[in-house]
Amino acid sequence: MKFFKYTVVFCLVFLNQAKGDDDDAADNVKNYIWNIFGGDGGNLPPNDCKGEFMTCETRNAxxxxxxxxxxxxxxxxxxxxxxxxxxxxxxxxxxxxxxxxxxxxxxEYNNGLIASGNQxxxxxxxxxxxxxxxxxxxxxxxxxxxxxxxxxxxxxxxxxxxxxxxxxxxxxxxxxxxxxxxxxxxxxxxxxxxxxxxxxxxxxxxxxxxxxxxxxxxxxxxxxxxxxxxxxxxxxxxxxxx
Structure with a gap:
């Protein structure tokens, strides 16, 4: 049980460091590792979201x-x-x-609604x-x-x-x-x-x-x-x- 706890703590620390690192060369690999645990099966992103005017938030917007x-x-x-x-x-x-x-x-009109009166x-x-x-x-x-x-x-x-x-x-x-x-x-x-x-x-x-x-x-x-x-x-x- 202690070994399992230590393993979880080590993984969380490693993943947190990978997620916050700004090293462009390693971004895709780190995102891949992170996404395995995030639930998307580890699919690599279609681009690195590093374009001057394109971000990960707006890419699919x-x-x-x-x-x-x-x-x-x-x-x-x-x-x-x-x-x-x-x-x-x-x-x-x-x-x-x-x-x-x-x-x-x-x-398209709702035939059940008939306009009448001035209101x-x-x-x-x-x-x-x-x-x-x-x-x-x-x-x-x-x-x-x-x-x-x-x-x-x-x-x-x-x-x-x-x-x-x-x-x-x-x-x-x-x-x-x-x-x-x-x-x-x-x-x-x-x-x-x-x-x-x-x-x-x-x-x-x-x-x-x-x-x-x-x-x-x-x-x-x-x-x-x-x-x-x-x-x-x-x-x-x-x-x-x-």
């Missing part, structure tokens, strides 16, 4: 982000989960949700309000599309306003135009990063209003730092993953 304004995802880095239409609360309503929705192209939160389709933004003048009043994307091997996503590039080590999913509700409309909502080359629903040019998207601009003369910001210049944006 994934993150979801929405590609506003497009029905595709970044080639070679992300997969499409589903595509649909941008929607949200009506621009003049003071109630309802404030977040944007990517509504699937093929909704409801109302969801409207989105329209691009770009009549005085020349690059998008031809899609004014059109309904923008969206895609929900899965980025594998990354664990977080980030939308950065007023930038077109991602921080070092991050993956650029797409860049776009920062958009929100008009400043004097009561139905405020979150800012979206809408792709610079937006797709719209065919035949959606007629004006129905609803969830409206206007280009966002910086306002100098307030607390905004000018320079470097420029008064009433449209603000870009970029979506990055890590």
């Amino acid at each position: 994934s993150v979801v982000y929405t590609h506003w304004g497009r029905t595709d995802c970044t080639p070679d880095t992300s997969d499409v989960i589903y595509t649909g239409y941008i929607g949200g609360g009506q621009y003049s309503h003071s109630g309802g949700g404030t977040n944007a929705l990517c509504l699937p192209e093929t909704p 409801r939160s109302l969801v409207y389709g989105a329209e691009i309000q770009s009549d005085d933004y020349l690059p998008w003048k031809d899609i004014y009043q059109n309904d923008p599309l969206c895609a929900v994307c899965l980025a594998q091997g990354r664990s977080t996503s980030l939308m950065i306003p007023a930038k077109r590039t991602c921080p070092q080590g991050w993956t650029k999913e797409y860049e776009g135009l920062l958009m929100g509700n008009r400043h004097d409309h009561p139905g405020g909502h979150e800012y979206l990063c809408v792709d610079l080359n937006p797709e719209v629903r065919p035949g959606s040019a007629p004006n129905h209003n609803g969830f409206l998207l206007f280009p966002a601009v910086g306002v100098c003369g307030s607390s905004l730092a000018c320079p470097p910001y420029v008064h009433r210049n449209e603000l870009p944006c970029v979506v990055c993953t890590w």
